[in-house]
Amino acid sequence: KAGVTQTPRYLIKTRGQQVTLSCSPISGHRSVSWYQQTPGQGLQFLFEYFSETQRNKGNFPGRFSGRQFSNSRSEMNVSTLELGDSALYLCASSLGSWEGDHTDTQYFGPGTRLTVL
């Protein structure tokens, strides 16, 4: 079974631009979560989608948004890029069936390395 894929793998943008990152989950997985990873802050939760609905959101500004399509693929968008947005953006997929499913395990994609100049 193919793993989680993310595109593009590397991206260089300038301040003020916007960017869209894509994530394709493992086949059969309906939940996709997005994380930002920086050396200083570690893995920070951005949001989680299940069946095209955002079920939870982290403490990021509104410049960070996402969506999920009917085939479970997900995109995240960052508008008006800032230098501090430079990070590794990871998506993770899981079955995400129901709250209380203790075994729902996330599997990560390779990440998109975003550099903002």
Added chain:
Amino acid sequence: QKEVEQNSGPLSVPEGAIASLNCTYSDRGSQSFFWYRQYSGKSPELIMFIYSNGDKEDGRFTAQLNKASQYVSLLIRDSQPSDSATYLCAVLTGGFKTIFGAGTRLFVKA
């Protein structure tokens, strides 16, 4: 107080020794706990998960959970240089939100 806390390390152990990694969490309602390993420049990969109090063993890895103390740990027996990585503790809280600790860097000296 951070929701999930780990000692950042680095933790240095000789080859063949037991490495002990610790994690505490603040949300008493948390039900599931995960350990991931992340090599430099790579994405996290799952080692194991645990959700019942006690020990869970998988090969050289043992996860230990104590919900009363809000404490979870990972033991790595017979540590190898290839185990050198950052180990992330993750906690599944209510609302489909997984919170990660900052990670502990482990060095296994040959």
